[in-house]
Every structure is written in structure tokens, then in C-alpha cells.
Amino acid sequence: MxxxxxxxxxxxxxxxxxxxxxxxxxxxxxxxxxxxxxxxxxxxxxxxxxxxxxxxxxxxxxxxxxxxxxxxxxxxxxxxxxxxxxxxxxxxxxxxxxxxxxxxxxxxxxxxxxxxxxxxxxxxxxxxxxxxxxxxxxxxxxxxxxxxxxxxxxxxxxxxxxxxxxxxxxxxxxxxxxxxxxxxxxxxxxxxxxxxxxxxxxxxxxxxxxxxxxxxxxxxxxxxxxxxxxxxxxxxxxxxxxxxxPLQNFRADRYSKEIITLRADLSPMDRALQALMLSQYRLKVFQANRLPVKPVVLFKSAKIQESAAFQAAFAERLRTLTGGELERISTLIQNPAMRRAYAWFARRGISFDALAQELREDFSPEHCISANDDAAAERKQLLLNSLEAPENPYRAVFEVKKLDEGWDVLNLFDIVRLYETRQSGGRRISASTVSEAQLIGRGARYCPFQTAPDQPRYQRKFDRDLDSELRICEELYYHCQNDSRYIAELHSALREIGIDPDRTAPCSLRLKESFRNSRFYREGLVFANSRVPLDPGPDADGLPAALRERSFPVTLATGASGEDLVMDSVPLSEEAADLRTYETTFRQLADLNYAIVYKALIRWPAFQFDALKRRFPGLSSTRMFLTDPRYLGAVRLVIRSRYDMPPAQVLRSAAEQVLGTLAGALASVQEQWTGSREFHPRRMAEVFQDKTVNVTDPHAGGAGISQNDHTVPAAWRLDLSRELWYAYEDNFGTSEEKALVAAIHAHIRELQAAYDAVYLVRNERQLSLYAFADGARFEPDFLLFLLKRQDGGWVQTQVFLEPKGTHLLQEDAWKEQFLLQLEEQAVPVKVFAGDPSCRILGTHFFNLERRETEFAADLRRLIDGPPCEA
Incomplete structure (x- = not known):
């Protein structure tokens, strides 16, 4: 052991x-x-x-x-x-x-x-x-x-x-x-x-x-x-x-990028240009979602001389790059990633000529860095390890083997293999392929981002959602030759270091035409709540008093110096600094030179305006945050330096240091959330649409397998394409999810006798709820809609259902508690007079071992109970 x-x-x-x-x-x-x-x-x-x-x-x-x-x-x-x-x-x-x-x-x-x-x-x-x-x-x-x-x-x-x-x-x-x-x-x-x-x-x-x-x-x-x-x-x-x-745990916990090998029958230069277009597509997706991330491309050669030669040829090719060349490459290879990129450019009116101009500028020699020799690697190490920094100018890295270990980079999204040799020795994986797999492992570090405050920042968020444009921001692409033997060897090497690129399979979820054409889908509503911050108390409109009333000492530019003999531990001389003290506030600094404090502020991501606005709803501008005494305006800086009046560079450094301390202090004060009791309507047709999802490790009868597959137990096996009450053509969920669908099917005639229309809809992360207790996000697997005609309209019962494996009953008990609170606490909000009357409720977890009696009672109450009241 x-x-x-x-x-x-x-x-x-x-x-x-x-x-x-x-x-x-x-x-x-x-x-x-x-x-x-x-x-x-x-x-x-x-x-x-x-x-x-x-x-x-x-x-x-x-x-x-x-x-x-x-x-x-x-x-x-x-x-x-x-x-x-x-x-x-x-x-x-x-x-x-x-x-x-x-x-x-x-x-x-x-x-x-x-x-x-x-x-x-x-x-x-x-x-x-x-x-x-x-x-x-x-x-x-x-x-x-x-x-x-x-x-x-x-x-x-x-x-x-x-x-x-x-x-x-x-x-x-x-x-x-x-x-x-x-x-x-x-x-x-x-x-x-x-x-x-x-x-x-x-x-x-x-x-x-x-x-x-x-x-x-x-x-x-x-x-x-x-x-x-x-x-x-x-x-x-x-x-x-x-x-x-190990890496397999790290990946399974979603702390890494997903890794995709992109094989192409292209020359190394055309392969490189394809990678640039994919990188620029990713950059624009980040920008469209207001995320300040700069994607980087790495070009890997077999030998230093070859890398230097390719870098020179690359610079010349980029200097004269035309839209026609990019359009030519787009016709040579068809793959899903590039099709999405070209479609995205077309929808936004970005021509190949405009794209070529962007690439000429963004990947010019000033934005390329080499790490091929020992001296260069040491001299440039800090630049190579700060590629994520806003002030770092580099978009492309050229290397051979210097970055296989000790390279700390998050915004590497494309690796281009510029050689097409295989060095496999029979059954043994070659050392060069293992080295390539290790480099891919380094590039697999996740680049953290959020598009909503309730999302995890440091974990993948779109594993199952293949239709989300943000998936490209969680993927590392390895561009290489279309050689099946090499790809097989590379995948073996990736598995050896803990990355298994073959364990996922796409599943297409398609709505039935009969459901799409129904009045309920075209005009119906689905209700959900939102995540809202708890009242933060007296500091809601400003920094906590302990921060805004504090003085921050900073010592800079002292002018102290000394001399030492190389072979002696005793200094020859040491000159003490004669220090002066200069006191100011952020408001006074802004009045003196606004650029000083503004440039210091944008150095820290915690002070991006969107983040500040979420924390301080009353904030109207960055200037207000810097100058208003409720925020930074009255925060005092006590600067000790050799200057009576410190120059702008010293003032900015002092401001940066104090803001760094404040950013850390603010980050340690966690925002508290709750789920709203008000459930607002959204159009059914806007929420539930066709979707393609990734399923990890498809296995017999379970996730990724059709509900009508022969490996599904006979009691649960259904051809859902024939069942009008089920909204999608099929169900590819887990065995527990298939058992739930079968349980609804067993009672469908009774439900249809009690209601004028019954629909069961799979929720593939299209709709989120937020717990009343702490605002925790929850995406119930199914929604059951029970409709009763009344006075020219209808009364709607919306039921959230969640199948749960026995091993998760205890861990996810808070979800079941929340579902059971819905009937008493959820308040559907009417927007228009003609909106349906609605009741919102949830059931106990569906679990055949521990919740069969409770769930059956919940279902019986739906069947026997009176239609919901307005």
C-alpha cells in the first residue's frame, strides 16, 4: 500500500x-x-x-x-x-x-x-x-x-x-x-x-x-x-x-484544456497558416465575450537549424500574406473546427482579405519569440513565462525542446508540428513522441475565465456543449500530418502520461418535428429563477471601512547602494538612504495625473469594471471608483523615497503595490448569493433547441447510448422517436436517466388522461436554477410540463425532475431539498396578461434503491391532484 x-x-x-x-x-x-x-x-x-x-x-x-x-x-x-x-x-x-x-x-x-x-x-x-x-x-x-x-x-x-x-x-x-x-x-x-x-x-x-x-x-x-x-x-x-x-485526475476534474489532434494533408507552412486562422478565431471569440485573453501559437521543429529557417520563412510569408492564400487553404481541408471558424468570420462580415491583414499585424516579427538556444531561453525565460500578461507582445513561439519542462503558460492553444517524420521503434513509443506528448501536457493547462459570476473560473465549463462558441476557448489543438500510424503512437504516448483523447463521443439531441410544430413549443414559456447577491449591508456602496480608512506604507527608490568583494562576505561600503515621506490619497493622485492611477488600476484583474460593478452596484465609472471617498478616493498612500515630490514612475509603482494589496483583501471577502424566489418566463423555443453534446466514456446501456439500444435493460428500452410526449428523438443519458424516462412512460396514459398535453423535456444545461439557501447553481435533468386548457388559454404545471445515483444521494442532498422547496416558495412572474397561469414544483430524487416510494407518491399526486390554480 x-x-x-x-x-x-x-x-x-x-x-x-x-x-x-x-x-x-x-x-x-x-x-x-x-x-x-x-x-x-x-x-x-x-x-x-x-x-x-x-x-x-x-x-x-x-x-x-x-x-x-x-x-x-x-x-x-x-x-x-x-x-x-x-x-x-x-x-x-x-x-x-x-x-x-x-x-x-x-x-x-x-x-x-x-x-x-x-x-x-x-x-x-x-x-x-x-x-x-x-x-x-x-x-x-x-x-x-x-x-x-x-x-x-x-x-x-x-x-x-x-x-x-x-x-x-x-x-x-x-x-x-x-x-x-x-x-x-x-x-x-x-x-x-x-x-x-x-x-x-x-x-x-x-x-x-x-x-x-x-x-x-x-x-x-x-x-x-x-x-x-x-x-x-x-x-x-x-x-x-x-x-x-496524476494528469488523468487533473483532466477528469476539468482543470485542464481538452486536447484535440488536428490532422491535415497540408504542407508545414499551410498547416501553420491554418493554425493562425484558428488562433485568430479564438481571439475574436474571447473578445466577443469581453475576455482579455491573447491566444498563443507554438511552432515545434525537430532541429534548431530547421526552426530558425522556418521562422525566417514564416516572417517572409506573413509579410506578403493575402486573403486569396487563406481562401485557398480553406478549400483544401474540411474539419469541424475550421468550418466553425470560417462560418463565424462570415457571419460577422470578416473577409479573407481583412483576416490576412490582421494576421500580418498580429504575427509580425515583433510578435514572435524564439527559445531555441540555451542563452536565448535563459534571457527570455521571464517573457516566455508571462505570455498571459497584457503587456506581453508575443503571439507565436518557435522552439525545439527547451520548453518541455518548467514552462508555465496558460494561454497556449495551438501547437504546430513542423516535421513529418516518425521515430517509432516497433512497439516502443519513441522518445521524441513522448517529448511531444509532454509538451502537449504543458499546453493543456487551463486558461481561467468566466462569462457569468456563478461559473467556475479555473475549470472547463463547456465539456458537453459542443454547440457553444466558447468551447474553442477550452481546447488545445495539436496540428500535425495526416499519418494514422503517427497519430496512433501519439495517442498512446498521451495515454501513457494520463491523457486519453479517445474517451469522448458526440451525441446529437434533435427535437421532434411534432414538438417543434406544437403551439406549446412556439408560444409556450418556461420559468426559471436567477442568482442574486445578498444585501451586503452598510458597505454595499463602497469599500469596507477597514480598507478605505487605512493608510498603506510603501518604500521605493531609496537610492541605497553598496560594493562587495566577490570572494568576501563583508561589504566594502554601504551607503544609507536619506528617506523622505510623501503622503497622498488616490483622489489627490488622480487630480495630479489621472493616467498614473488608471494605469496602476488596470494592472490588476480584480479591478476590471465588470467585476467592480457586480460587487458595487451603485458604481457608475472607473473614475468614480478611483476618486470617490466611498471607494479608493480617501485611501492614503505613505510613500518613503529619496524624493520630496516623487516622480510619476515612483507614484505609479506605489499605487500598483497598494492596489495589489487591496485586490487581495477584496478577493478574500467572498460575495454571498441567494436564488431569487421570483421565476421569470423565457420562450420555450429560445431555451430548448437541437444540441450536440460530448459524452465521456460511452458504455453499454449508459451515457452516450440510445434508449433503444439492445444493451439497455428490456424494462427501460424505448423507441422514443415514436413517443409524442418525449420532446427529443432519443435519450442518450445515464442508466438512471433512462430508468426515469421509462418510469414516466409507465404512467403516461394516466398523465394524458388527467391533462390535455404532457411533455417531458431533457435539460442539457439549457436551463439553470439557483438554490434559495446560497445561490448554488443546479441544472435538473428533466422538466415535465403538464398543460390544462382553461378559458381560451391554459394552466401549466412545470415539474423539475432529477434522477440520482445512490452514491450521490448524500452529497447532493441540498439539490433534493431545493426541489422540494419549489412548490411553496417559487413564484412564477407574469409579464403579459395572456401568459399562462403556472405552478412550479419539484419532486424527490428519482432513485430505484432509496427513493422509489417517495417518487411514486409525487407522481401519483400529479396524476390525482386537481389542475393547478391561477
């Missing part, structure tokens, strides 16, 4: 330690913890604090998918272990570029990906994060982090140098070792010949020599690719894998 499985068992018996407050409080509030990350922290705390403690020294591995937040886990554990008395932290990884990236997100509060809170408090004590070159200069009150590569660490330990690291440095005080991409450590573990291993010092041995210098040291390893197929590694790590969250 693995260590994480032992901890899972403890969780079942509620013997797991809760998440310590110091972890959440120390992390950037703009990066809320996900459920699986909380589990990772709880696992470590439980293991570290269990009776008798962990094995000493403490070594554990976090086996987590690329993009799942390993560095955030590191940051939280730094805060927790600081609370436990640790002060020295050694971060090491195999690539210099990853060291630079991690240093930035650990130390630079101005970074968009900074991991810590603006102010780190542990047990009421303010904690500083500082970088050190050795632990002899550690501050006993601070977090001291030494950043290095595994190779440099190995060299420093085995080649003694003055002022260099030595094993003695690690003997004085305990140290926490943070090993990123830890699979690179397993050099000697994999090696079978121990005599050969003893002939030289491996990286793994170096790390373990450091680790074993003290019994209270801690080694935290992080990787997405632990080679558990290797029996030596499996045995070594069975009792060390503390948390296991």
Missing part, C-alpha cells in the same frame, strides 16, 4: 488533520486553494504531526500533474514548516530557467504569479522571504531560501571552494530541501550495477548526503512523472508518495 492510500484510509475515518490557517493566510488570496490542494496539505500535516512523527529524516513525494500547482504547495509548506521552527530552505531543480522562474514567483511581489500574500503573518509574526547564497548568513526570524540547480549543488559540494557550500553548512541548523522535477534525482536508484554506481557521485547521492546530515531535515520532492513502472523506483517510493494527483 502506498503512503497516500494509508492517508486516504485515515480520511475515511475522519482521522486527518485540518488545514492549518497559516497556510491559507500566507498564500496569495488571488490564488484560492482547490480541493485537491487542500487534501495535499492535509496529508502532509497529518503525516508530519502523527503520533511518533514521520520517519526521520522526513522524505515525501508529491506526485502531481503538470499545471496542478506544485509550487503553490511548496509555498504553503514553507509557511507551515516556518511555524514548526524551520528557517532554512534549499530549492533545487535541474534547469536554470526553472530556478529563475521560481525565484521570481517566490520573491517578486510585482509578479502576476507571485505566490505569497502581500503580508505574511505566522502566529501574528510578520515574516520576510529572503534569498541567501549560503546558510551562514541566515536571518533567524525570516524564511531564508537558497535557489540553485542540481548540477551547481553537486559541484559546490564535491569541489570545495572558498565561501562555497559544504556539508558543514547543513550540519548547524535543520534545512528543508525542495526538489522540483524530482524524477531527475533517480540516477542511481535506476542503476542496477551498484559497483558502477559507487564509482562516481550522482546527483541523487549528493542530495541524500545533505538530507542525512541531520535527523530533523525534511526533503520534499515534486514531480509529475515518477517512473513507477521501474521496480526499483516503485519500491523506493512506495512509502514516500504522500499525495498522488
Amino acid at each position: 502506498f503512503l497516500y492510500e494509508e492517508l486516504d484510509n485515515l480520511r475515511k475515518y475522519r482521522a486527518i488533520q485540518p488545514l492549518p490557517p497559516c497556510i491559507r493566510d500566507s498564500l496569495n488570496p488571488r490564488m484560492p486553494l482547490r480541493p485537491y490542494q487542500e487534501v495535499a496539505f492535509e496529508n502532509f500535516v497529518t503525516y508530519f504531526q502523527r503520533p511518533g512523527g514521520p520517519k526521520r529524516p522526513c522524505q515525501v513525494l508529491f506526485h502531481m500533474a503538470t499545471g496542478s500547482g506544485k509550487t503553490l504547495i511548496m509555498a504553503g509548506l514553507i509557511a507551515y514548516l516556518y511555524q514548526q521552527g524551520y528557517r532554512n530552505f534549499l530549492f533545487f531543480v535541474n534547469l536554470t530557467t526553472i530556478v529563475q522562474q521560481t525565484r521570481d514567483i517566490f520573491l517578486n511581489p510585482g509578479s502576476a504569479k507571485y505566490l505569497f500574500a502581500p503580508e505574511i503573518l505566522v502566529d501574528g509574526h510578520r515574516v520576510q522571504i529572503r534569498e541567501v547564497s549560503n546558510f551562514q548568513s541566515s536571518d533567524p526570524e525570516a524564511v531564508n531560501i537558497l535557489f540553485t540547480t542540481t548540477q551547481s549543488l553537486h559541484t559546490d559540494l564535491w569541489m570545495v571552494r572558498e565561501n562555497g557550500l559544504s556539508l558543514e553548512d547543513f550540519a548547524q541548523t535543520p534545512v528543508v530541501l525542495l526538489s522540483d522535477e524530482a524524477h531527475h534525482l533517480n540516477v542511481s536508484t535506476k542503476r542496477m550495477d551498484r559497483a558502477e554506481a559507487a564509482s562516481y557521485h550522482s546527483w541523487e547521492e549528493t542530495v541524500h548526503r545533505i538530507f542525512l546530515t541531520r535527523e530533523d531535515n525534511v526533503l520534499l520532492e515534486f514531480t509529475a512523472t515518477c517512473d513507477l513502472a521501474n521496480p526499483q523506483i516503485l519500491e523506493a517510493y512506495r512509502d514516500k508518495i504522500l499525495f498522488n494527483y
Whole structure:
């Protein structure tokens, strides 16, 4: 049994330690913890604090998918272990570029990906994060982090140098070792010949020599690719894998993009131009939904020389690109994604000539970046890791292998393979294909966005809705040659790293013509409520008083300087800064120079006007937010610098820092919601239409399979195309959903005798309800409409039905409670005098094991009860 499985068992018996407050409080509030990350922290705390403690020294591995937040886990554990008395932290990884990236997100509060809170408090004590070159200069009150590569660490330990690291440095005080991409450590573990291993010092041995210098040291390893197929590694790590969250879990929880391979019999250049058109379509869909996301395309070559040559040819081709060339490419290949893109352009009057002009500008050489040689990769690493930033100009990246590890990018949506060779060795997947799959895995990181406040920001939202234009914003396309053997090998490699591109199948839901032609469909109404914010109290029309009445100190541009001898730890000279204090408010800054505060404000997504308007309904403009004393106007900035009157650049930097703190404080104040009691009408024909949905893992008798399929149990098997009461041609739902449809069918004659018209409509996320208690979103699977003619119109009973598997009855109990509240609390709103009288209600869950009696009683009440009253 693995260590994480032992901890899972403890969780079942509620013997797991809760998440310590110091972890959440120390992390950037703009990066809320996900459920699986909380589990990772709880696992470590439980293991570290269990009776008798962990094995000493403490070594554990976090086996987590690329993009799942390993560095955030590191940051939280730094805060927790600081609370436990640790002060020295050694971060090491195999690539210099990853060291630079991690240093930035650990130390630079101005970074968009900074991991810590603006102010780190542990047990009421303010904690500083500082970088050190050795632990002899550690501050006993601070977090001291030494950043290095595994190779440099190995060299420093085995080649003694003055002022260099030595094993003695690690003997004085305990140290926490943070090993990123830890699979690179397993050099000697994999090696079978121990005599050969003893002939030289491996990286793994170096790390373990450091680790074993003290019994209270801690080694935290992080990787997405632990080679558990290797029996030596499996045995070594069975009792060390503390948390296991592989890519298949990450994808199943919808935290990644969906991955689609787009095969085409095109030349590499035409393939690249097709990818540009798809990228521009995605950009316009983002823009149409007011989402500030810039999609990026990556061009992958086999060799550096080939990449450089293609980049030059690409620049020349783009310089003279015409609409005729794009139109020619559109006639060569037919695939669903490109058909949607061309149709979208046509509907909005965007000609191929206009598209060519956009591509010439957006993908000009100024907007392309190469990462092909070591020097360039290091120099450009921060640019490559900030592609999402509004000020980052790049739309295209050219590379060979430099970005397979340590690349942190969210807005990569297209990867173009510019070579057509296969390197498979028989049954074995080639190393180059595995590398391509790993790059795809990095690109699969989800790019967070919301189009409605109740949507999850960091998860896919349109998995089943193939007709939504926003699906393209949740998909990564891999453009490659139309070679079936290569595609089969690539899919095998993707499955090997935890991505299965073959498990989904589309299902077409088509309304019957008889239902489309009915008066009820053409003129009828369906009622639903909305999600509304709870009255936030006295601060509804402004910032909380604790924020708007606060002064924020900022120290900038001090002018302090010094000189140091390279081989000496004592500074030659150090000049103290003579600081002045300048106090102002955001209102005064805006009066002085509005551009200063406006540019500082738009730096932070939390202050986009749409987000502010949702939080503060009385807000009329961004200027009002910056100048009105109820908002930012009276917030004071206390700026310490060497200037009596700081210049504009210093004022803007100060404003940015204070706004960053305010953004974090606002994010931590959660908005509270409720579902409205008023249910407003919408036209039936606008809500329920034909739809194509994706079904994951279709299986016999279940989701993705027709209700009339031979694998469906005989008692539930129906040819729904012949049943006029069922609105759609067929039902492809789960076995529980098929059982519900069969249950309605068993009582359909009684229902039709009691009412003049009966319709059962499948709700495929077309209609949402919001719980009265907390505004939680709920999409009942079916609506049953019961119509009774009365005085030239009709009286309508609208019933929400939800089949539920037994394993979900407890977890989703709130949904059943909400359904049962509808009859008493839902109020249908009439808009016009001729609107039907309506009653809205819900039933108990449909479940044959635990709810058969209750559901049957609900159905009997509908059959026997009187027609609903006006």
C-alpha cells in the first residue's frame, strides 16, 4: 500500500488533520486553494504531526500533474514548516530557467504569479522571504531560501571552494530541501550495477548526503512523472508518495484544456497558416465575450537549424500574406473546427482579405519569440513565462525542446508540428513522441475565465456543449500530418502520461418535428429563477471601512547602494538612504495625473469594471471608483523615497503595490448569493433547441447510448422517436436517466388522461436554477410540463425532475431539498396578461434503491391532484 492510500484510509475515518490557517493566510488570496490542494496539505500535516512523527529524516513525494500547482504547495509548506521552527530552505531543480522562474514567483511581489500574500503573518509574526547564497548568513526570524540547480549543488559540494557550500553548512541548523522535477534525482536508484554506481557521485547521492546530515531535515520532492513502472523506483517510493494527483485526475476534474489532434494533408507552412486562422478565431471569440485573453501559437521543429529557417520563412510569408492564400487553404481541408471558424468570420462580415491583414499585424516579427538556444531561453525565460500578461507582445513561439519542462503558460492553444517524420521503434513509443506528448501536457493547462459570476473560473465549463462558441476557448489543438500510424503512437504516448483523447463521443439531441410544430413549443414559456447577491449591508456602496480608512506604507527608490568583494562576505561600503515621506490619497493622485492611477488600476484583474460593478452596484465609472471617498478616493498612500515630490514612475509603482494589496483583501471577502424566489418566463423555443453534446466514456446501456439500444435493460428500452410526449428523438443519458424516462412512460396514459398535453423535456444545461439557501447553481435533468386548457388559454404545471445515483444521494442532498422547496416558495412572474397561469414544483430524487416510494407518491399526486390554480 502506498503512503497516500494509508492517508486516504485515515480520511475515511475522519482521522486527518485540518488545514492549518497559516497556510491559507500566507498564500496569495488571488490564488484560492482547490480541493485537491487542500487534501495535499492535509496529508502532509497529518503525516508530519502523527503520533511518533514521520520517519526521520522526513522524505515525501508529491506526485502531481503538470499545471496542478506544485509550487503553490511548496509555498504553503514553507509557511507551515516556518511555524514548526524551520528557517532554512534549499530549492533545487535541474534547469536554470526553472530556478529563475521560481525565484521570481517566490520573491517578486510585482509578479502576476507571485505566490505569497502581500503580508505574511505566522502566529501574528510578520515574516520576510529572503534569498541567501549560503546558510551562514541566515536571518533567524525570516524564511531564508537558497535557489540553485542540481548540477551547481553537486559541484559546490564535491569541489570545495572558498565561501562555497559544504556539508558543514547543513550540519548547524535543520534545512528543508525542495526538489522540483524530482524524477531527475533517480540516477542511481535506476542503476542496477551498484559497483558502477559507487564509482562516481550522482546527483541523487549528493542530495541524500545533505538530507542525512541531520535527523530533523525534511526533503520534499515534486514531480509529475515518477517512473513507477521501474521496480526499483516503485519500491523506493512506495512509502514516500504522500499525495498522488496524476494528469488523468487533473483532466477528469476539468482543470485542464481538452486536447484535440488536428490532422491535415497540408504542407508545414499551410498547416501553420491554418493554425493562425484558428488562433485568430479564438481571439475574436474571447473578445466577443469581453475576455482579455491573447491566444498563443507554438511552432515545434525537430532541429534548431530547421526552426530558425522556418521562422525566417514564416516572417517572409506573413509579410506578403493575402486573403486569396487563406481562401485557398480553406478549400483544401474540411474539419469541424475550421468550418466553425470560417462560418463565424462570415457571419460577422470578416473577409479573407481583412483576416490576412490582421494576421500580418498580429504575427509580425515583433510578435514572435524564439527559445531555441540555451542563452536565448535563459534571457527570455521571464517573457516566455508571462505570455498571459497584457503587456506581453508575443503571439507565436518557435522552439525545439527547451520548453518541455518548467514552462508555465496558460494561454497556449495551438501547437504546430513542423516535421513529418516518425521515430517509432516497433512497439516502443519513441522518445521524441513522448517529448511531444509532454509538451502537449504543458499546453493543456487551463486558461481561467468566466462569462457569468456563478461559473467556475479555473475549470472547463463547456465539456458537453459542443454547440457553444466558447468551447474553442477550452481546447488545445495539436496540428500535425495526416499519418494514422503517427497519430496512433501519439495517442498512446498521451495515454501513457494520463491523457486519453479517445474517451469522448458526440451525441446529437434533435427535437421532434411534432414538438417543434406544437403551439406549446412556439408560444409556450418556461420559468426559471436567477442568482442574486445578498444585501451586503452598510458597505454595499463602497469599500469596507477597514480598507478605505487605512493608510498603506510603501518604500521605493531609496537610492541605497553598496560594493562587495566577490570572494568576501563583508561589504566594502554601504551607503544609507536619506528617506523622505510623501503622503497622498488616490483622489489627490488622480487630480495630479489621472493616467498614473488608471494605469496602476488596470494592472490588476480584480479591478476590471465588470467585476467592480457586480460587487458595487451603485458604481457608475472607473473614475468614480478611483476618486470617490466611498471607494479608493480617501485611501492614503505613505510613500518613503529619496524624493520630496516623487516622480510619476515612483507614484505609479506605489499605487500598483497598494492596489495589489487591496485586490487581495477584496478577493478574500467572498460575495454571498441567494436564488431569487421570483421565476421569470423565457420562450420555450429560445431555451430548448437541437444540441450536440460530448459524452465521456460511452458504455453499454449508459451515457452516450440510445434508449433503444439492445444493451439497455428490456424494462427501460424505448423507441422514443415514436413517443409524442418525449420532446427529443432519443435519450442518450445515464442508466438512471433512462430508468426515469421509462418510469414516466409507465404512467403516461394516466398523465394524458388527467391533462390535455404532457411533455417531458431533457435539460442539457439549457436551463439553470439557483438554490434559495446560497445561490448554488443546479441544472435538473428533466422538466415535465403538464398543460390544462382553461378559458381560451391554459394552466401549466412545470415539474423539475432529477434522477440520482445512490452514491450521490448524500452529497447532493441540498439539490433534493431545493426541489422540494419549489412548490411553496417559487413564484412564477407574469409579464403579459395572456401568459399562462403556472405552478412550479419539484419532486424527490428519482432513485430505484432509496427513493422509489417517495417518487411514486409525487407522481401519483400529479396524476390525482386537481389542475393547478391561477
